[in-house]
Amino acid sequence: MRLQSFEHGGRQGWGIVERDAVRDMTDALPGIGSIKALLERDALDAARAAATSAPLVEAAALRPLPVIPDPAKILCCGLNYHEHRIETHNPEVAHPTLFVRFADAQIGHGAAIERPPETRMLDYEAELAVVIGRAGRRIARAAAMEHVAGYACYNDVSVRDWQKHTTQMTPGKNFPTTGPFGPWLVTRDEIADLAPLRIQCRLNGRVMQDARLGDMIFDVPRLIEYISTFTPLSPGDVILTGTPGGVGVRRDPQIFLQPGDRVEVEIEAVGLLANPVV
Structure with a gap:
């Protein structure tokens, strides 16, 4: 459904x-x-x-509209694909790297991503969003998927220079319109196994990111187990599971989103999220 x-x-x-x-x-x-x-x-x-x-x-x-317009929590995992960790020259870690997004930074499928005047370093990040369907705290990994309602596409659009102002990523992840989320939620019963599903980001038709969800360093059950240890999860909460390699800031030459661009995030069996840039 x-x-x-x-x-x-x-x-x-x-x-x-x-x-x-x-x-x-x-x-x-x-x-x-x-x-x-x-x-x-x-x-x-x-x-x-x-x-x-x-x-x-x-x-x-x-x-x-965003699949969940008003989640109580949007919890994001950074550096969660091997290729992306390598391209950013970050070491292996024992625990997920987490930051938060604000609900009012989100937009729906087809809505415009607005490049803020404070930057020219606006970047794309294709991600799988996991929507929580059942509340829980200290959820065991073996039971984690029972708490998942379903999945959607997310574009964790990032203002790279503001992201790098300090070691904390929050400013660069929360400019308005930088959270495309959609076009819909696919319920968990529709997808038997996430691992083989292909995730892509395309910019004006050109493939920029291309991976399998099984390439994640910390899979969905591990993320739920870890996150629910320090904060209760509630129905409608959103977990963003990280982006594959190929982001614009790590390319040579660098590629950033420009007015007039069209950026797409597609995840096999989940959907296609498309947004123009203005």
């Missing part, structure tokens, strides 16, 4: 994607007006049952 957040007719809602249309589920289940609320109520089965009677809306009539 593919779940999408959107704006339609001046209000925010959510629905179930069916080819080129969406079942508008915003009013289908009492008190469940968002994907986050759906996960909090553990109502995926109820949504499936109610979908047949929900109105069908053409996808072109909707404005996609």
Whole structure:
């Protein structure tokens, strides 16, 4: 099942994607007006049952929003692919490198990434986003996947000079519009094994990043185990799992996002997230 957040007719809602249309589920289940609320109520089965009677809306009539517009937490793992660690000249580490994003930096599929006037070093980062569906604390690795609702594409767009001002990455990761997230959430039951799935970033049609999710240094269960040790995880929380090698700042010559560009993140069996740059 593919779940999408959107704006339609001046209000925010959510629905179930069916080819080129969406079942508008915003009013289908009492008190469940968002994907986050759906996960909090553990109502995926109820949504499936109610979908047949929900109105069908053409996808072109909707404005996609971030999959979870208002997560309580967006926890990001840096340097989590071998090739990316090597290209950044970082040593091997025993624990994940983590930082946080803010929800109001996110945008949906098709929305414009705005290059801020403070930089010319705007970079792309294709990532798998993991959305938490079941709350937990100190989650054992063996049970971690039971807490996952599903997956989506994410572009962890980075303002590289601000990221490098100090050892802390937060400023360079939170300029407005630098968190494209979408186009939808694919529920966990749709994907048996993440490892063989291909992840790519394409800039104006040119492949810039190309890897398999199995190339991660710390896999999804390990990230959930580690993160949930120091902070409780709640339905709707988002974990970004890192980006492969090939980022623009590490190329020779360097390549940064320019107004007029189109950047795409595609993950096999998950979806295609595309955004223009202005």
